[in-house]
Amino acid sequence: MPALKVNGRTHDVDGLENSPLLFVLRNDLKLNGPKFGCGLAQCGACTVLVDGQPVRSCVTQVGAVVDQEITTLEGLGSLEKPDKLQRAFIDEQAMQCGYCVNGVIMRARALLDQNPHPTEGEVRLALDGNLCRCGAQNRMVRAVLRAAREA
Amino acid sequence: MTINATRRDVIKGAGALAVSFDLVADAARAADAPGQKLPGDLATSPKVSSWLRVEAGGKIRLLVGKVELGQGVLTAVAQLCADELDVDLARVAITSGDTRLVPDEGVTAGSFSMPNCGSAVRQVSAEARQILLGLAAKQLGVARDALTVADGTVKAPDGKSTTYWDIVANDAFEVQATGAAPLKPRDARRYAGRHVPRLDIPFKVTGTNIFIQDFRPEGMLHGRVLRPPAYDAKLVSLDTTSVEKTAGVVKIVRDGSFVGVIAEREELALDAIAELRALARWDVPATGETQDTVHDWLLRQKTQDILIKNEPNKAAKPAATVEAIYKRPYHMHASIGPSTAIAVLDADGVTHVRTHSQSVFETGAAIAEMLGVDKAKVHCIHMQGSGCYGHNGADDAAADAALLAQATPGRPVRIQWTRNDEHKWEPYGSAMLIKTVAALDDKGDIVDWSHDLWSTSHGTRPGARAGNLLAAHYLEKPFELPTPVNGGPPNYAADRNAIAIYAFPGQKVTTHFITSFAARASSTRGLGAYANVFAIESFMDELAARAKVDPIEYRLRYLKDERARAILQKAADMFGWKDFKRAPGRGRGIGFARYKGLAAFCAVAMEVEVDRGTGKVRVIRVSAANDAGEVVAPDGVKNQIEGGVVQSLSWSLKEAVRFGPGGVRSADWTSYPILTFSEVPPIDVELIDRPGTPFLGTGEASQGPTGAALANAIFEACGARLRDIPFTPAKVKAALQA
Numbered sequence: 024m025p026a027l028k029v030n031g032r033t034h035d036v037d038g039l040e041n042s043p044l045l046f047v048l049r050n051d052l053k054l055n056g057p058k059f060g061c062g063l064a065q066c067g068a069c070t071v072l073v074d075g076q077p078v079r080s081c082v083t084q085v086g087a088v089v090d091q092e093i094t095t096l097e098g099l100g101s102l103e104k105p106d107k108l109q110r111a112f113i114d115e116q117a118m119q120c121g122y123c124v125n126g127v128i129m130r131a132r133a134l135l136d137q138n139p140h141p142t143e144g145e146v147r148l149a150l151d152g153n154l155c156r157c158g159a160q161n162r163m164v165r166a167v168l169r170a171a172r173e174a
Numbered sequence: 175m176t177i178n179a180t181r182r183d184v185i186k187g188a189g190a191l192a193v194s195f196d197l198v199a200d201a202a203r204a205a206d207a208p209g210q211k212l213p214g215d216l217a218t219s220p221k222v223s224s225w226l227r228v229e230a231g232g233k234i235r236l237l238v239g240k241v242e243l244g245q246g247v248l249t250a251v252a253q254l255c256a257d258e259l260d261v262d263l264a265r266v267a268i269t270s271g272d273t274r275l276v277p278d279e280g281v282t283a284g285s286f287s288m289p290n291c292g293s294a295v296r297q298v299s300a301e302a303r304q305i306l307l308g309l310a311a312k313q314l315g316v317a318r319d320a321l322t323v324a325d326g327t328v329k330a331p332d333g334k335s336t337t338y339w340d341i342v343a344n345d346a347f348e349v350q351a352t353g354a355a356p357l358k359p360r361d362a363r364r365y366a367g368r369h370v371p372r373l374d375i376p377f378k379v380t381g382t383n384i385f386i387q388d389f390r391p392e393g394m395l396h397g398r399v400l401r402p403p404a405y406d407a408k409l410v411s412l413d414t415t416s417v418e419k420t421a422g423v424v425k426i427v428r429d430g431s432f433v434g435v436i437a438e439r440e441e442l443a444l445d446a447i448a449e450l451r452a453l454a455r456w457d458v459p460a461t462g463e464t465q466d467t468v469h470d471w472l473l474r475q476k477t478q479d480i481l482i483k484n485e486p487n488k489a490a491k492p493a494a495t496v497e498a499i500y501k502r503p504y505h506m507h508a509s510i511g512p513s514t515a516i517a518v519l520d521a522d523g524v525t526h527v528r529t530h531s532q533s534v535f536e537t538g539a540a541i542a543e544m545l546g547v548d549k550a551k552v553h554c555i556h557m558q559g560s561g562c563y564g565h566n567g568a569d570d571a572a573a574d575a576a577l578l579a580q581a582t583p584g585r586p587v588r589i590q591w592t593r594n595d596e597h598k599w600e601p602y603g604s605a606m607l608i609k610t611v612a613a614l615d616d617k618g619d620i621v622d623w624s625h626d627l628w629s630t631s632h633g634t635r636p637g638a639r640a641g642n643l644l645a646a647h648y649l650e651k652p653f654e655l656p657t658p659v660n661g662g663p664p665n666y667a668a669d670r671n672a673i674a675i676y677a678f679p680g681q682k683v684t685t686h687f688i689t690s691f692a693a694r695a696s697s698t699r700g701l702g703a704y705a706n707v708f709a710i711e712s713f714m715d716e717l718a719a720r721a722k723v724d725p726i727e728y729r730l731r732y733l734k735d736e737r738a739r740a741i742l743q744k745a746a747d748m749f750g751w752k753d754f755k756r757a758p759g760r761g762r763g764i765g766f767a768r769y770k771g772l773a774a775f776c777a778v779a780m781e782v783e784v785d786r787g788t789g790k791v792r793v794i795r796v797s798a799a800n801d802a803g804e805v806v807a808p809d810g811v812k813n814q815i816e817g818g819v820v821q822s823l824s825w826s827l828k829e830a831v832r833f834g835p836g837g838v839r840s841a842d843w844t845s846y847p848i849l850t851f852s853e854v855p856p857i858d859v860e861l862i863d864r865p866g867t868p869f870l871g872t873g874e875a876s877q878g879p880t881g882a883a884l885a886n887a888i889f890e891a892c893g894a895r896l897r898d899i900p901f902t903p904a905k906v907k908a909a910l911q912a
């Protein structure tokens with residue numbers, strides 16, 4: 024039985040192997056973190072971690088990630104207990120609409136896991152594939168650097 | 175004004191009745207007082223109860239017609255409310271944008287939220303406080319003036335106390351605001367003017383329900399619309415039988431050339447649309463324009479010529495006359511989240527539509543006309559979506575959802591536009607062409623000035639007309655697009671900011687308004703202001719260079735307004751304009767405007783580097799100064815200015831909608847690239863706060879100045895004058911070779 028392991032819980036996804044991971048996370052598992060932005064792997068809004076690696080869930084089939092560890096924004100922290108990175112985004116007021124923020128945080132999480140003290144340039148480069156139309160990029164970069172500092 | 179028996183009965187306490195009559199008397203006095211004008215939208219919705227309610231459990235319910243677009247407005251109005259009512263911010267709960275519950279504040283746009291909604295909320299909260307104190311005074315048996323309030327607890331000098339929640343005064347709120355309630359002095363405010371973290375951000379960083387996308391009502395179905403291959407295409411034939419038989423496809427809706435599918439699962443809806451697209455046969459009329467010919471198209475159209483300023487200097491004897499032509503292309507709003515809506519038809523025939531529209535009331539009325547039902551049969555509820563920056567696909571998605579929902583009574587239908595839908599079908603910001611002419615004396619000073627602009631409409635918002643909804647064009651009985659009108663003074667539309675703020679000896683401004691369209695267009699952040707300011711501020715720079723005068727000094731010669739002078743100076747100081755040392759390949763530029771001539775003052779200075787080999791422009795740093803009058807949410811204002819700078823850099827460096835045979839070619843982020851993280855420069859924003867002066871809208875203040883500052887900096891860096899947005903490497907190279 025194929026199973027999807029998301030944020031430490033296991034879900035039966037029998038028959039959904041060909042569905043985009045994003046739709047199953049949002050529509051079946053009712054997770055709000057990953058967002059639909061383009062469905063074309065161009066914007067990053069749908070980013071989740073699969074075994075710690077940032078993956079664009081809009082172009083990832085469920086069948087390709089069964090039995091791997093999937094982490095969504097909800098898996099980092101909660102409204103009551105945000106994790107360091109989420110906390111840093113609050114402290115820096117790092118958004119306008121916040122639609123892109125899921126992707127930015129998930130991509131940054133992967134960066135910090137692999138490089139706990141990145142330079143500003145490294146943060147920008149890592150986030151270059153994440154689009155933000157509101158123009159909150161500098162605030163988000165500051166938030167990532169703050170999280171790295173405070174870790 | 176009378177207070178009826180039922181209302182009286184609800185008011186607790188022996189003195190309530192008398193107080194109610196006091197209030198009536200207050201209102202009557204206010205009505206007699208000449209010139210007591212209610213601020214902002216309180217003038218059109220003057221009843222206190224339209225805005226405020228005291229709720230059990232110690233909450234204040236604030237009802238507002240303006241909606242959250244990611245600009246932080248709901249936090250800002252909550253700050254005003256908490257201050258004037260003397261309650262903790264956490265007690266303020268907000269309902270916004272529900273057509274059945276909130277005052278009709280029109281469209282959330284045009285940088286009007288703080289002037290119109292903010293001022294109203296501040297005043298109405300002060301009025302409510304007076305009402306509550308009056309009731310408390312009777313209850314406690316002391317004079318109103320002797321009472322003190324802390325977090326909704328009202329205390330008498332003798333220590334006796336009551337709370338807003340014990341008073342239960344909602345019936346006493348059924349009165350007209352008087353406009354006479356005094357506002358808190360600045361030093362008594364706890365929230366307004368101070369940094370208050372936005373209320374929505376903790377939700378957004380943790381994936382907690384807050385976006386419209388997170389709304390998943392029981393039994394929700396997934397809808398998609400088959401958009402035609404081109405705007406004027408007509409469906410000739412479509413055999414839907416095979417798709418209809420697909421398991422999980424609930425319904426195919428066809429009405430004229432409008433085709434939609436409703437399915438149990440989202441991926442099925444997408445597959446069904448792909449199949450229908452392959453099967454559909456369309457009649458597609460040939461289209462002509464390309465991105466390169468669109469400005470010629472503008473000049474070929476029949477225009478309405480509107481002289482918006484006609485004070486030429488007839489006595490001028492110029493030594494020289496210079497002119498220049500500036501252009502902007504069609505730009506997209508290009509929201510990161512494509513438009514979404516969820517609609518359900520209930521048993522009473524009411525269609526409830528969840529939407530991220532900026533204009534719930536007017537969009538609801540337009541949908542009602544499209545459906546052929548009474549206005550009351552469409553109920554719109556705003557929910558937050560992706561940032562929109564104007565009239566994007568939100569309203570059209572709401573119309574799509576409402577149409578499809580008619581086919582599945584009782585079951586909600588969710589519409590999710592694709593990236594392709596959003597890029598190709600949202601109404602763009604209109605392309606524009608501007609011609610400026612200056613008559614100069616022998617020292618290079620301006621003796622006369624003229625500005626002519628050509629533009630299509632910047633305003634095809636739903637405005638309660640079905641013809642403004644995309645889907646309505648394709649129905650069996652189609653609705654025609656109403657002939658657009660250009661918005662007049664004082665806000666203007668295509669000609670917003672076309673009248674220069676400078677005190678020239680003569681100035682003539684003519685709007686050449688085009689009512690037809692080369693592409694679907696509507697309100698995009700700042701409307702015509704972006705291009706008009708770009709033209710004026712570039713031209714000022716050109717004239718300063720010609721006169722061999724520092725561009726700031728040159729501007730100051732014509733700038734009389736003290737606040738304008740101050741903001742220009744502030745940006746210059748922040749940037750280090752005076753002591754600037756120009757490195758090879760680099761240059762600096764400045765741009766300034768008072769948005770709409772009546773809102774925020776904003777000046778932007780920047781340094782750029784131009785690579786002469788590739789033509790690539792790199793922005794090194796930006797300093798922006800802004801005066802939005804009294805500042806309620808300092809960080810919110812800074813965020814707006816900073817975001818506006820980034821968006822404008824993106825427009826000005828990279829963006830143009832591309833057309834080709836068959837219509838729009840910009841269908842995704844590869845064919846319509848925007849500024850990325852590594853291209854965003856450091857941006858420093860500072861504010862001049864003007865306590866006690868009116869709130870000035872600020873959300874659209876920085877785009878125009880940014881575009882001009884960029885062009886001016888490129889000029890200083892490499893000597894090339896860029897007048898045709900966007901300043902792509904190819905255009906910079908061409909200008910360098912010219």
Ligand code: FES
Binds near residue numbers: 059066067069070079
């Ligand atoms: S939605 Fe997946 S990359 Fe845009």
Ligand code: FES
Binds near residue numbers: 120157
């Ligand atoms: S904050 Fe709105 S898209 Fe990034």
